Amino acid sequence: MSQPLLALAVKAKDFQTHHVIDNVEFSIDQGQVVSLVGPSGCGKSTLLRIIAGLGSDYQGEVRVKGERPHLHSRDVGFIFQEPRLLPWLTVAENVGFDLGRAGGKHPRVHELLTEVGLADFANAYPKQLSGGMAQRAAIARGLFTQPALLLLDEPFSAVDAFTRMRLQDLLLSITSHHDTTLLMVTHDVNESAYLSDRVVVMASRPGRISGEIEIGLPRPRDRRNLQLTQRAADILNLLNGGQPDSLDFSENPEQSVGCREPLFISRFNFAH
Amino acid sequence: MSLSSTAILPASGETPAGNSLRWQTLARKGQGLIVPVILLIIWESVVRLGWVSAHLLPPPSELVFTLADLGQSGAIFGHIGVSSLRVVIGFSIGAGLALIVGAAVGLSRCVEALLDPTFQAIRAIPSLAWVPLLLLWLGIDESPKITLIAIGAFFPVYLNFVAGIQNVDRKLVEVGGIYGLTGAKLITRIFLPASLPNLFTGLRSGLSLAWMFLVAAELIAATKGLGYLLTDGRETGRADLVIVAIIVLALLGKLSDSLLCWLERRLLAWRDVFDSRPS
Numbered sequence: 001m002s003q004p005l006l007a008l009a010v011k012a013k014d015f016q017t018h019h020v021i022d023n024v025e026f027s028i029d030q031g032q033v034v035s036l037v038g039p040s041g042c043g044k045s046t047l048l049r050i051i052a053g054l055g056s057d058y059q060g061e062v063r064v065k066g067e068r069p070h071l072h073s074r075d076v077g078f079i080f081q082e083p084r085l086l087p088w089l090t091v092a093e094n095v096g097f098d099l100g101r102a103g104g105k106h107p108r109v110h111e112l113l114t115e116v117g118l119a120d121f122a123n124a125y126p127k128q129l130s131g132g133m134a135q136r137a138a139i140a141r142g143l144f145t146q147p148a149l150l151l152l153d154e155p156f157s158a159v160d161a162f163t164r165m166r167l168q169d170l171l172l173s174i175t176s177h178h179d180t181t182l183l184m185v186t187h188d189v190n191e192s193a194y195l196s197d198r199v200v201v202m203a204s205r206p207g208r209i210s211g212e213i214e215i216g217l218p219r220p221r222d223r224r225n226l227q228l229t230q231r232a233a234d235i236l237n238l239l240n241g242g243q244p245d246s247l248d249f250s251e252n253p254e255q256s257v258g259c260r261e262p263l264f265i266s267r268f269n270f271a272h
Numbered sequence: 273m274s275l276s277s278t279a280i281l282p283a284s285g286e287t288p289a290g291n292s293l294r295w296q297t298l299a300r301k302g303q304g305l306i307v308p309v310i311l312l313i314i315w316e317s318v319v320r321l322g323w324v325s326a327h328l329l330p331p332p333s334e335l336v337f338t339l340a341d342l343g344q345s346g347a348i349f350g351h352i353g354v355s356s357l358r359v360v361i362g363f364s365i366g367a368g369l370a371l372i373v374g375a376a377v378g379l380s381r382c383v384e385a386l387l388d389p390t391f392q393a394i395r396a397i398p399s400l401a402w403v404p405l406l407l408l409w410l411g412i413d414e415s416p417k418i419t420l421i422a423i424g425a426f427f428p429v430y431l432n433f434v435a436g437i438q439n440v441d442r443k444l445v446e447v448g449g450i451y452g453l454t455g456a457k458l459i460t461r462i463f464l465p466a467s468l469p470n471l472f473t474g475l476r477s478g479l480s481l482a483w484m485f486l487v488a489a490e491l492i493a494a495t496k497g498l499g500y501l502l503t504d505g506r507e508t509g510r511a512d513l514v515i516v517a518i519i520v521l522a523l524l525g526k527l528s529d530s531l532l533c534w535l536e537r538r539l540l541a542w543r544d545v546f547d548s549r550p551s
């Protein structure tokens with residue numbers, strides 16, 4: 001690949017007198033799933049906001065598809081911690097919000113709602129949805145603009161454990177179906193290990209990268225897989241300031257290459 | 273259990289249950305009528321018995337005749353039409369200005385610091401204090417009345433709309449930002465719908481104030497309208513005219529409020545609020 005989908009090099013970002021981010025640099029290739037993990041206050045949400053074009057007062061360079069990030073970019077979608085559906089619009093109108101008032105009637109709205117299992121709720125108001133359903137609607141809205149890069153800010157932290165697992169699988173299957181690249185901020189070490197190709201671990205005060213873990217396991221993954229558990233432990237070590245002693249990939253010769261084909265296919269013949 | 277008895281059970285059980293349910297809803301709806309009906313009966317009998325002079329307190333039966341007379345000559349419809357038109361025009365101007373000014377004050381700290389103290393001060397002026405000034409400035413035809421009504425409608429709409437805008441969830445505004453909404457689009461697609469509940473509260477109290485200010489305006493200088501009917505009744509010593517005008521004003525006020533209330537319920541069906549109405 002000639003140029004990465006996202007190339008990020010933030011030298012510094014100050015918030016009032018605080019030095020929030022110090023020399024954070026990473027890039028993401030098309031089709032990857034990358035997690036940002038770190039203690040609160042390490043600037044990971046700030047990074048997301050910079051990439052989304054919500055903040056521009058930083059030093060450094062950020063390029064999405066070679067372009068400076070800006071609001072309403074066709075290339076970037078954003079999913080918040082809470083669903084943030086607009087309560088006065090129906091679910092369908094929320095998903096098609098980008099197109100304006102008649103957005104709810106766009107055929108892609110129906111497709112996406114079917115994919116997230118909310119086809120029957122197209123005309124419902126957000127107040128009629130449960131927390132998990134609302135977040136599914138938010139995922140559909142995030143994907144509606146068909147962004148190349150989808151940013152997620154702790155998207156599943158507000159739902160219960162069972163819903164979270166279902167939403168994680170849903171997210172993976174839909175985004176691989178749409179060939180979307182994911183950059184996700186999360187507090188949940190197991191979530192980051194389960195979902196990601198790469199986990200970027202950050203430390204706080206000032207926010208900086210303390211290491212990166214390549215998960216390198218094929219999908220679909222089993223949450224009980226020992227290697228996965230080991231990766232989660234590695235992430236935890238790194239978070240705790242320990243040495244990243246498991247960056248050694250010899251344990252798992254089969255890399256995740258090729259596993260980002262549409263999941264509907266790879267699910268069934270991943271044995272090859 | 274035989275088949276026939278099970279077949280009979282629901283049939284025989286449903287009718288009384290359905291009946292009693294119907295009676296219950298009827299009774300619940302009728303409850304509000306009990307006190308007014310008793311009062312009307314007492315009113316009528318007190319006058320008939322000669323305890324109170326019919327000249328000062330015309331009995332309900334006489335009011336019906338007065339209303340019928342006014343209706344037959346068409347006079348009452350003229351009064352209603354003139355007054356309603358004044359309220360509609362005055363309320364539209366006042367509420368419309370409040371929307372524009374409220375949006376500016378609510379969205380911009382700078383405009384708020386500039387304008388809000390002045391509006392708060394003007395708001396403190398009692399409505400009737402405006403009347404002499406408006407008569408001096410604008411004469412005694414329609415314009416002072418409509419101006420007064422517009423002033424009355426302006427403040428509740430303005431205050432509630434500003435409060436509504438300033439209470440819009442920052443997180444929803446951010447959603448608008450992510451989708452590249454700015455300026456007028458951000459206002460119409462995020463701020464306006466989000467502050468609609470407050471706006472309706474303001475519109476409803478603005479409308480009731482508009483009716484109040486209408487009477488104030490018409491009592492002082494008018495040749496037509498329900499306020500004029502009140503003055504006319506007082507000057508000609510006809511209490512029945514005064515009471516009829518009061519009743520018509522009450523009905524019109526209630527009717528226009530119900531209209532807004534209906535609109536509110538339609539437009540704000542999305543609200544996730546406690547609904548005390550039995551479903």
